Amino acid sequence: MTSVVMIGATGAVGGHCARAVSGRGQLTSLGRRVATGIDAAQHVVDLADPPSYAAHLAGQSVAICCLGVGEPSKVTRDEFRRIDHDIPLGFATAARAAGVGHFLLLSSVGANAASPSFFLRTKGQLEDGLRALAFDRLSLFHPSMILTPENRYGLSQALTLAIWPRLTPLLRGPLRRFRGIAVDRLGQAIAATALGTGRGEEVLEWPQIVARADQFGVTSTT
Template sequence: MADGKQVVMIGATGAVGGEVVKALLGMDSVAGITLIGRQRYEGSSSAKVSQHVADVTDPESYRHLLAGHSHAICTLGVGQPSKEGRAQFLRIDRDLPLAFGLACREAGVGHFQLLSSVGADATSKSFYLRSKGELERGLLALEFARLSLFHPSMILTPTNRYGVSQALTLAVWPWLTPLLAGPLRKFRGVKLARLGQAIALNLDRTALARTGEASEILEWDDFNRICEG
């Protein structure tokens, strides 16, 4: 292996997480991938992958698995935020990722990557964006050696996963893309596989810091730059 990265991850059974794992498996620089979740990831039998079923709501159930990892990735989140109550959404999308981040930091993980959202802001009037911003603020306070915050807008899945509203979005969004120019480019939709690939390949890149020396916010143009090398 080129540099033997050891990656620990939660959220692998989600749509984005699954694509991240696929991309990680193709990287020579990644020596091992530890997947932690309530269910097993069924997409690979590679010897690189070590799977552990654990209660992600309780860091004590997985804390012992974190030592020795150089990188952590969190793609955990609610698939359809509108279908969840606010308390449950905050628990899954904010509190659990932050608890995972804290446990990783205490275990000595140097680089943490989070799937967040364009427009995340702890002071936003939008409940969704405010919760994402609060999570990011909490992770920044942990002072990782490197923190990568991925800010996609619409994630374009190859199939309709959530019914009529998503079907309409998937049909219309590609037509809107050319209209999103200049400062609006960050709102362009990103294909699911490309986002997963960008998250994985970013492990091999030096920081593209925008918010400080140790943190970086990555948006649509960055995803393409990372994937195209």
């Protein structure tokens, strides 16, 4: 079985990914609290201190990062960068030092280190940092709107969840990459990629995410 270590299993996407991986692979979850509903070796650690959890990275072949701020507008820029850049890059650096060959990141459509958007620029800078680590395989997931069954963040998300599915059929051609993706399907796509084979860098946007989720072979709940 493929040995997978991940951070972010307590989040919406990470939870679906962890459940999908744990059903078909050997999963180790690291975080500040225990995730529910997954079959995994779980360790409560300080994610900002990679040496404190380095022992749990030994022998792993795949590392997944689904960690991220749910509502970036609710935190300072410094806190956002710490959670969405510094901690993931520290995790990736420690994983590479431990011999992990494949790293998967839940990022965002439009991520670019030269973007005028602080959010997208931070994501892009993280991706550049991961490239510098020279993993044998690097899988970067670039979803647009992530559609959840429930409203987690108030009025703005409620409006988005109501409107975005209706916009999806209108987003064609180059705009397909902005289509919404159900949270469980995204988790399944990440899991399918983690448990599959390949080499080099791949950037997965909406068409590739849907195709990879189809490989996992289950039906969306959203």
